[in-house]
Amino acid sequence: MTDPQVEPPLGGRDRLRELLDAVTDASNSGVSDMARSSHASEFHFSREVRRLTGESPAALRRRVMLERAAWRLQRGEAVSAVASDEGWSSAEVFSRAFRRTYGLPPSQAADVHFRLPAPNGLHFHPPQSLWLDSSPTAGVDDADAPDVSRLLVAHxxxxTAQLLAQAAQLTPQQWVAEVAPGQTVLEWDGPEPSVGAVLGALVWTKEVWLATIAGEDFPPRSSTQPAFVAAEALAAHHDEIAKRWGAMVSExxxxxxxxxxxxxxxCDPPESFQLYGIVAHVLTYSAHRRELARAMLAGHGIAARRGDPLEWMRGT
Incomplete structure (x- = not known):
């Protein structure tokens, strides 16, 4: 039997979140209510929950509610109140379920860890959330563990590519218009008063560092300056630089x-740079420049997505 997999949301719709909301909603007294609130038949709802989590809706709900109940008891709440709030018919029924699950009565809740074994890594998370372990069985050396640096580089x-695509809607005059006279991000890069200048600096910075790391000649600035290159051409140049930059970091x-x-x-005088410092430097100033470009595009009436990595991961 394969391990249950929690799939990422597609198209901006977090179906797993919808299902879990239905399972844990206290107003849903049974599976039929859960299914109705998630706009699915009881059969399809149960099958989808089991496929995504490896547990039936009833088992998942019972475990999460017990975890939340244990946490509340550890905070000093009364057994009767917790039992009622978490959906048990009486404090006695709740106490039997608690003892059967944790091996101790509710009065000794402080002696247990509220998390219970789970086939899917889904747990109650205080005060009113859920927590999904990335891999319930993976060790700390798992080669497939998420890497925040790779995420930030890819994002x-x-x-940047999305901003360049939006910038293609600008007129040639708007592309070079100095809407922020004197704006300078790093003094050695010079002023960046226009959308074209900011986006050009985003690309050129990576190109310079790639040349430094590869031992190549210093690249010409004209390939990224708005006076010499339009948004479409800069976007094509960025595609090439992005592939090289991503490959360099990965390798x-x-x-x-x-x-x-x-x-x-x-540099005059020569300076030494560690590669991870270079990547951090580029990411830091890229994030700043992307926000500048976003605001400047908005000033020209061009909307761009917010640039939030969370929304990007969801595909929104």
Whole structure:
């Protein structure tokens, strides 16, 4: 039997969240009520919950409610109030269920951990939330564990591409219009007063660091300056740079070499930079520039998505 899998939401709709809301809603007294509130037949609701979580709706609800009850008891709440709120018919019935599950009576709730064994990593999370373990059986060295740095790199590249796509709606005059005179992010990059200048700097920064790491010649700035390149051409150039940047980070990360140091003789005087510091530097100022570009586009009447990694992960 395969382990139950909790699937990511598609198209911005978090179906798992909808199902869990139905399961844990105190007003739903049975599976038929749960199914009705999630707009599904009882058969399909039960099958979908079991497919996604590895538990029946009733078993999942009972376990989560017991976890919440144990947590509330640990906070000093009365057994009768907890039993009533969590859907048991009486304090006596609740006490028997609690003892059978935890091995101790409710009066000794302080001696138990409120989390119970779960086939899916789904648990009650105080005060009114749920927690989903990424992998109930995985160890800390799991090679497939989520990597926040890879997430941030991928999000940065994708969000930049989206901003460039939106910028293609600007007129040539708007692309170079100095809507923020004197705006400077980093003094050695010079002023970035226009949408084109900010987006150009986003691309050029990665291009410069790629050249430094690869030992290549310093790239020409004209390939990313708004006076010489339109939004569409910059977007195409970004596609190339993004592939190289993502590949570089992945390769050095996989080889365990992000701690390597490059001594940049192009600086005066020469400076040394560790690769993970370079990546952090780029991500920090990319995030800042993306927000500048978003605000400047809005000033031109061009809407762009908010750039929130959480929304990006949901596909919204």
């Amino acid at each position: 940065d590249l994708d969000d 050095y990360s996989a080889a365990g070499r992000l701690g390597d140091t490059v001594i940049d003789a192009l």
